[in-house]
Amino acid sequence: MRGRKEVENGRLSLDIAHGLEELYHNYRNAVVQSGLPEADEIVLSNMTVAFDRILMDVENPFMFQPHHKATREPFDYYMFGQNYIRPLLDFKKSYVGNISRFFEMEQHLLQGHNIILFSNHQTEADPAIIALLLERTNPRIAESMIFVAGDRVVTDPLCKPFSMGRNLLCVYSKKHLFDDPALVDRKTSANIRSLKELIGLLKNGSQIIWIAPSGGRDRPDPETEEFFPAPFDASSLDNMRRLSEHSGVPGHFYPLALLCYDVMPPPAQVQKEIGEQRKLSHHGVGVSVAMEINFNEVSAHCENKEEAKGAFSLAVYHEVTEQYNILKSAIYEHQGLHASNFKVSLSQPWAQ
Template identity: 40%
Template sequence: MGEKKYKFGLAHDAMREPFDYYAWGCDFFRPAMNMKQSVFLGEDNLKKAMEQLEAGENVVFLANHQSEADPQVVSIAFEEMGFAQLGADLRYVAGHKVTTDALAIPFSMGRNLLCIHSKKHINADPETKGEKSKQNMMTMSSMLDKLKVGGTALWVAPSGGRDRRDVETKEVPLAKFDQKTVDMFRLMGSKSKKPTHFYPMAMVSYELCPPPDTIEAGVGEQRNVRYVPIGVSVGKEVENTGGKESRHLFTDHAMEAVEEDYQTLLKSIEEKAGEQ
């Protein structure tokens, strides 16, 4: 793509016209989703989150991350649960790959993004570490501005990357949430002076577009899209537990909720497959 490659700002708004990149991205992946065997849970929790957003409060979904198609998975899951507009309005905290990889860029253009560099990416090149850290600070400032306005919905994967398959067991364990990341989002919510609510979100999407078994620093990884069922579960709002000395409890509770709902999704998808 060279010089013509689209350049993302710190905060990117979905491009819906003259070409609708959002709808195009959903339409691209939808045929690969086995909807008859897919499972979507937590409609009541999603309804509560929507009511909070409509009241001018903020909502942050703390999710595991399995596939480059996760934004499309979320949108289609929200559509199925009756919250299509929230699926379109949701803003994703995005790492460098989805804004620099030539194949990922068109899909990212259709999403509301906050563009950051993961800790792994920042530390990969000492010469650019300072510049990337500065950009992250500017992105956090932009995010805080949006939270101060209120009615902002964010999706973030606190693990900092996608879940990876265990090559020996062939299972896909969840990558653990990073406590400092969760703490930072809680701090931003507090600084916004607007009520900010956190919901755990479990996702089953690995087989739709599996990532490499090992973490690759560069871009241009091989992709394989498969026809499989997907799963999304929005859990109950995480209680605001854990003071300064025990703030890890909040992250632990969120991670435990995602783990539990993830297993429920896997079991439910398997049961649906057995019925057909």
């Protein structure tokens, strides 16, 4: 393996080389599982590029700014990520729910309005999966979406090159803010810088921003081992809502559901250490967006701000789980397009 040679040459640490070797075997098995006739060529091509970019970053680490704009040249990291994740998706068993709402969002963006997507979060590959499902119908949304991202995706050597291809607002999540007490002040200062960047973006308008109010990836129920959207943090959701409303630019809030955990499931437990094991598989995935949700309508009968904040968070979470359950029926219960109902209309725009 090339990784072992680079360890001998002193260019890679043993743990990164081990992670790369594990990633190669898992990626190869998943792509071969797809049945694509050119699977071996895809694996060789994509893993060669991934290895080169990871090694390049290890030797000359890229430093992410609070607001990172996707690096598209001289090397296109966005397309690198798309090409790498694409063969992991079983498009015959993948679905988009309520695709007309993505066109509705595009109209808002053209008018200079902001879009906030409140979403569950399942894998490191979520940004690429969303973009792959929308690339034919809504390429502007696919490429311009800004993801509020935790520090792990901008510090893990095996993840950094993929993150470089996305528009990111880099933050330290509450789950990891206090991992090292000596770094709390630095992390807090970094979050303040990112907050200022976010305020500026919202004031400029025409932004579409994705945030996971849970503060991390969904994990399976310890008893049933089934995945489900992790509960939302009402304060995180409310902070984003208030920032949008105080920006002076019209903002629209949409609940978004993602189902894609089998492509790259997270570790069963939240880890403090960087360098998690990455299991991969070829599988169907889905994304679905609910109707725009209005804070004033949801909180009309609440008696105080705290009650209103909680009511809004629960309403968004309910919409996300409702969309998620439809995707689950389509993919895991094999109902396909027949899983559609009066609230969720499933489609496969790449097959039309």
